[in-house]
Amino acid sequence: MTSTLTLDRVTYRYDGAKKDVLRGISAAFEPGKVYTVVGKSGSGKSTLLSLIAGLDVAGGGQILHDGEDLRTLDRDAYRARRIGVIFQGFNLLTTATAVQNIVLSMNISGSRVKHKKEHAYELLARVGIDRETAGRPVLKLSGGEQQRVGIARALSHDPRIIIADEPTGNLDQATEDEILRILTGLAHDEGRCVIVVTHSRRVTAVADEVLGITAGRLGTVKGARGPRKPAVSTTHQDRG
Amino acid sequence: MYILHNALANVWRHKGRNALLGAIILVVIAASVIALMISSTATSIIDDYKERFSAEVTFVPDMEKVREEAMAGSTDGMVRMTMPTIDADQYLAFGESEHLADADFTAATGVVPEDLTPVAADLGGGSGMMTMGGGGGSTFESEPMSFTASLQGDKFTEFDDGSRALADGELPDADGEALVSTELAELNDLAVGDTIHLDGELRNVDEGSLEPIEYEVTVVGTYDDLTDEYGTSPQQNAFTNRRNEILTTYDTVLENYVSGMQGMQVAATFYLQDPDLLEAFTQEVRAEGLPDVFDVTTDSATYNAIVGPVEGLKSVSVTFMIVVLVFGGVIIALLSSIAIRERKYEIGVLRAMGMKKSAVGVGLWSEILAVTAACLLLGLGVGSLVAQPVTDMLLADQIQAAEEATAAAEEQGSGGGMGMRMGPMGGANQADPDAEPLSALAVALTPGTVGQIGGVALGLATLAGLVSLGRITRYEPIKILSERN
Numbered sequence: 001m002t003s004t005l006t007l008d009r010v011t012y013r014y015d016g017a018k019k020d021v022l023r024g025i026s027a028a029f030e031p032g033k034v035y036t037v038v039g040k041s042g043s044g045k046s047t048l049l050s051l052i053a054g055l056d057v058a059g060g061g062q063i064l065h066d067g068e069d070l071r072t073l074d075r076d077a078y079r080a081r082r083i084g085v086i087f088q089g090f091n092l093l094t095t096a097t098a099v100q101n102i103v104l105s106m107n108i109s110g111s112r113v114k115h116k117k118e119h120a121y122e123l124l125a126r127v128g129i130d131r132e133t134a135g136r137p138v139l140k141l142s143g144g145e146q147q148r149v150g151i152a153r154a155l156s157h158d159p160r161i162i163i164a165d166e167p168t169g170n171l172d173q174a175t176e177d178e179i180l181r182i183l184t185g186l187a188h189d190e191g192r193c194v195i196v197v198t199h200s201r202r203v204t205a206v207a208d209e210v211l212g213i214t215a216g217r218l219g220t221v222k223g224a225r226g227p228r229k230p231a232v233s234t235t236h237q238d239r240g
Numbered sequence: 241m242y243i244l245h246n247a248l249a250n251v252w253r254h255k256g257r258n259a260l261l262g263a264i265i266l267v268v269i270a271a272s273v274i275a276l277m278i279s280s281t282a283t284s285i286i287d288d289y290k291e292r293f294s295a296e297v298t299f300v301p302d303m304e305k306v307r308e309e310a311m312a313g314s315t316d317g318m319v320r321m322t323m324p325t326i327d328a329d330q331y332l333a334f335g336e337s338e339h340l341a342d343a344d345f346t347a348a349t350g351v352v353p354e355d356l357t358p359v360a361a362d363l364g365g366g367s368g369m370m371t372m373g374g375g376g377g378s379t380f381e382s383e384p385m386s387f388t389a390s391l392q393g394d395k396f397t398e399f400d401d402g403s404r405a406l407a408d409g410e411l412p413d414a415d416g417e418a419l420v421s422t423e424l425a426e427l428n429d430l431a432v433g434d435t436i437h438l439d440g441e442l443r444n445v446d447e448g449s450l451e452p453i454e455y456e457v458t459v460v461g462t463y464d465d466l467t468d469e470y471g472t473s474p475q476q477n478a479f480t481n482r483r484n485e486i487l488t489t490y491d492t493v494l495e496n497y498v499s500g501m502q503g504m505q506v507a508a509t510f511y512l513q514d515p516d517l518l519e520a521f522t523q524e525v526r527a528e529g530l531p532d533v534f535d536v537t538t539d540s541a542t543y544n545a546i547v548g549p550v551e552g553l554k555s556v557s558v559t560f561m562i563v564v565l566v567f568g569g570v571i572i573a574l575l576s577s578i579a580i581r582e583r584k585y586e587i588g589v590l591r592a593m594g595m596k597k598s599a600v601g602v603g604l605w606s607e608i609l610a611v612t613a614a615c616l617l618l619g620l621g622v623g624s625l626v627a628q629p630v631t632d633m634l635l636a637d638q639i640q641a642a643e644e645a646t647a648a649a650e651e652q653g654s655g656g657g658m659g660m661r662m663g664p665m666g667g668a669n670q671a672d673p674d675a676e677p678l679s680a681l682a683v684a685l686t687p688g689t690v691g692q693i694g695g696v697a698l699g700l701a702t703l704a705g706l707v708s709l710g711r712i713t714r715y716e717p718i719k720i721l722s723e724r725n
Contacts, residue, residue, distance in 0.1 A: 055592060055718040080594025091589045091721055095253040107242035108595045153593075 004160055004193045005029040005052065007218075010061035012047055021047055023216035024061065031160060034187045035195045036204045038221065039213035045197040048213065049165050052195065053085045054078045065161075080109040084154030088166035090146040092138045098124060098149045099134040102156050109157035123152040127182055144175035151182055162186055163195045168203060180206050243599055247606035257582070258611050261575050265615040265700055266622070268568030272696045273623025275561030277683045278631050280692075282554035285681065289547045297510040297521065297538045299326060305533040322445070324533045328497050328506040333528045335508065339521045342511040346394045347493035349504040350387030350479055351438040351455065351486070356428045358388040359421070359483040360469075366479030382450060385441045389484035391418075391455060393493030398467055408432060409461025412488050415495070418457035419487040425462045434459045436486070442501035453496035457488055515543055549638035550681060556634055565696070569703055576608070576704040580711040587712060588720025601712055605705030612701040620685070620693065627683045635681050 005028070012022040021044040029035055039045045050056040051063060054075040063070045065082060079085070092101050102120035106113060113119045124134045127148040138146060147167060154162055164183065168176035184206050187194040196203055204210050212221040251258055301324050310321040328347070335343040352365070365386030396411065398404035407422050409432040420430055430436070438455040465483055473480040497504055512521060515538055522536040530536070580587070590600050 050718050053592075055721075076591075076594045076596045078594070079592065085592065087592075087721065089721070091592060093586060093589055095586075096249070100249070104242070104246060105593050107246075108590075108593050108599075 004031050004066065005195075006062075006064040007048075007052075008062040008064065010048075010051065010058045010063060012044070012051060012056075012059050014047075019216075020059065021216055022051075022058075022213075025213075025216075025218045026061075027211065027218055029161070029193050029195060031193045032187055032191045033193060033208040034184055034206060035193070035209045035211060036207040037195065037197045037211050037213060037218075038199070038204060041199075043213040044216060045213055046165050048218075049163055049195070049197050052161075052163055053083060055085075081157055082159055082161070084157070084159040084162040086147070086150050086154050086162065086164035086167045088169045090138075090143075090150045092146060092149055092153070094139045095137060097135050097137055098129060098141065098145075098152075101138060101149060102153050105153045105156040111157055120152070120156065123155055124149065126155075127152045128178065143170050144172070144178070147171060147175075147179055148182075151179070155186070159192070161193045161195070163197075165197045166199065167196060168198070168200055173202075176200070176202060243603045244606050247603045248610055250603070250607050251610050254579075254583070254607075257579050258607070261572065261579065261608070261704070262611045262615050264568060264571050264575060265612055265697075266619050268564055268572070268700060269612075269615050269619030269693065269697055270623045270626070271564040271568075272561055273619055273685070273689075273693055274627045274630050275557040275564070276689045276692050276696075277623065277627045277685055278557035278634070278681070279554050279561070280686060280689045281631075281681060281683045282550045282557070285550055286547055286554070289543065297512055297518065297536060299507075299525075299530065299534040300537055301533055302535050309533060322502070323505075324531055325502060325505055326507075326530065326534065327499060328494060328504075329499055330525075330529055331506050331508045334510065334525045334530070337510075337521055337524050339512055339514075339517040339524065340510050341513045344394070344509045344511075345490050345506065346392070346508070347490050347497075347504060347506045348390055348392045348395065349440050349453075349493055349496075350385070351389050351391050351440040352385060352387055353389050353486075354437040354439060356389075356424070356430075356436065358478040358481070359423050359427060360476075360478050360481045361388065363477040363481075366475055366477045384443065384450060385439070386479075387440070388478040389424075389438070389486055390479065391438060391440070391457075391493055392485050392487050393490035395485075395487060398465075399463075403466045405464045405466075407462045407464045409459070412460055412492075415489050415492045416457055417460040417488060418492075419461045419463055420459055421465045421483040421485065422462045423465070423483040424486075425459070430459055430462070432459055432461060438486070440496070440503070442496070442498055442503040444501055451498065451501060455492070455496065457486065457492065463487070512538065545642070549635060549642050552638040552641065553631070553634050553681065556638070569700065572700055572704050573707045576707040577711060580604070580708050584715060584720050587715055588717045591715070591717035592721060597712055601705070601709040604708040604712070605701070608704045608708070609701045612697050612704075616694065616697045619697075620690070623693075624685050627685075631681050631683050 007025050007027045009024040009026055010022055011020045011024055013020045025048065037045050037048060047056070051058050051070075054070055054073075057071065057075075065073070065078070070078065092098075093104065096104065099117060099120045102123055103116045106116045106120065121131055121134055124130075129145060129148050129152065133141065133145060138149060141149065147170075151167075154164075162183070167183070168179050171179065180203060183194050183196065186192045187208070196207070198204065210221040211218055306321060306324055307319070310319050314320070331345060335345070350367070358365075365388040367384045367386060399406070399411070406419075409419070412419055418436065420436075424430065435456060435458050438457065440453045440455070442451040442453060443449075444451065467482050469482055470476050470480050471482055478484055493504065494506070497506075510521070512518060518536065518538050525536060526532075587600055590603075591597070
């Protein structure tokens with residue numbers, strides 16, 4: 001199967017740091033699968049996600065989306081149209097309503113959907129947000145509801161890649177299960193590529209591939225019960 | 241379009257912050273409305289006064305200098321004082337000045353009407369020359385003519401103030417037409433259509449020669465004369481009797497003018513484009529040959545007495561507006577900067593969603609523009625309502641200040657006594673006692689003022705927008721969101 005997203009010897013160093021936090025990371029991500037990236041705090045998981053999301057730029061190597069190097073792309077347009085990002089802190093416009101958040105995202109992406117508000121309600125319904133809740137300001141929603149709005153927003157421009165940074169980090173177990181059901185559905189039922197950075201074993205349990213970052217290097221972790229130190233730097237394709 | 245829509249929604253979402261910003265903008269706009277309304281109305285009034293009243297310039301002979309020159313030139317012990325004149329060529333040259341808005345020319349010459357008996361004939365005629373001191377005789381080869389009447393060119397001002405009025409016929413229009421007083425007409429049985437022959441002479445003082453001149457004018461009307469019979473003239477004779485003034489056109493009088501010869505008085509009233517140009521105009525006419533014995537004056541004192549308070553009011557309003565704009569601008573810039581800092585997270589979210597910096601900036605600018613537009617409408621209303629009472633109050637203060645200044649100046653003047661310089665007519669540059677300062681100023685909101693206020697509002701919104709844009713360019717979404725998380 002063709003990779004949707006490919007990392008090729010990606011490196012990154014924080015401003016003022018002496019060592020790279022990411023050291024030549026290579027990986028390929030396919031559609032229809034759920035990937036989790038695990039690692040200790042400060043290992044560079046979220047940084048890797050920021051690079052994939054186009055929120056930051058790699059120091060070396062390449063990140064290829066459908067064969068195009070992110071460096072050559074308009075990263076604003078990339079974030080707006082090609083990728084959906086779900087944040088641990090939700091990062092919604094708190095004074096706007098749930099549905100307004102979704103419609104605004106569609107507008108930014110230049111979506112050609114005719115009835116954007118109706119489409120936004122549909123997206124919210126898919127993640128379990130009814131119309132009444134959708135019309136309330138985000139600040140008045142619970143954490144689980146806000147994360148559902150975040151997922152709906154990530155889907156608003158119909159991206160092929162969804163990336164999520166600790167999407168269940170602030171949620172209770174029941175809500176976490178519900179969110180995971182939605183995320184796995186996006187991959188397995190709709191054929192999207194879902195990449196999740198997480199500490200949660202419940203999340204890694206549902207992943208098709210679990211990748212671990214240790215000492216700035218990425219490796220495949222056997223099984224789905226938690227991160228292990230990778231023996232070698234490799235990608236899931238190498239296993240094959 | 242969605243940016244504008246989102247911006248308008250944000251105006252309501254951030255209503256507290258926008259209300260604060262709007263209040264400042266409203267104060268600045270309302271103050272600007274008042275100041276600009278006062279300023280534009282004051283400007284139009286000042287311009288109007290400058291155009292029709294204040295810029296009149298006259299050349300007044302300084303009799304002290306005339307006497308000194310006459311005494312200095314005397315060789316035989318007799319002081320012969322001749323009223324200095326400015327020849328027509330000079331007047332015409334002065335009239336070419338680029339500092340002038342307009343010029344009114346008049347001319348006069350002494351004449352002897354043939355076959356007519358002048359009014360007050362028993363008092364004899366006059367020569368128009370003043371002689372002081374004793375002894376000596378004429379320096380001319382023959383005795384100068386004794387005039388019994390005068391031919392006046394374009395001197396119709398008394399018809400405007402009502403001291404003279406047309407009794408019959410019409411005012412002279414074409415050259416060769418003339419108007420005579422009813423007394424002179426009745427005395428000589430003159431009627432409209434009659435022709436009068438006038439003799440006169442020009443004098444070459446240097447050579448002591450006399451040059452006879454002649455006029456033939458047709459009576460086209462008569463006038464009733466209520467002026468003082470001898471006006472301000474110290475001599476009383478037929479020549480100085482104003483009932484013997486034959487009124488005609490300027491060009492008719494000038495038809496016998498010979499450059500360098502005396503005996504014909506040409507005068508002009510020049511109107512400067514601006515009273516402040518008096519010094520420049522004076523330098524120009526001096527360069528053209530205006531003798532030093534003439535003072536160049538303008539009724540600036542009257543102008544200041546009348547328009548001074550309005551100018552003061554304009555100055556106060558403009559200064560007030562500048563202060564308000566500067567302080568208001570600083571406060572708006574600070575508020576905008578603080579507002580953007582508080583909305584940093586929102587900007588980070590929008591940027592993370594893929595919104596470009598420019599689009600975020602346009603959105604924020606649109607928000608401020610919407611707030612400013614609302615403030616503009618409100619400010620125009622509030623400013624219009626408040627402008628008149630504020631104007632009345634400020635103008636009253638200005639008038640009081642002007643009156644106090646005038647009183648203080650008069651007090652100083654009366655105390656100085658001998659030090660006060662007087663012109664020949666009793667003080668050329670003193671305020672006309674009848675000059676009443678403008679006591680009311682009806683301010684109005686003109687389209688031009690609305691345009692200026694619109695410019696001020698747009699400037700304020702742009703300032704706030706630029707501050708916002710300046711901050712946005714320093715924000716990277718990853719940093720904003722990671723700081724928050």
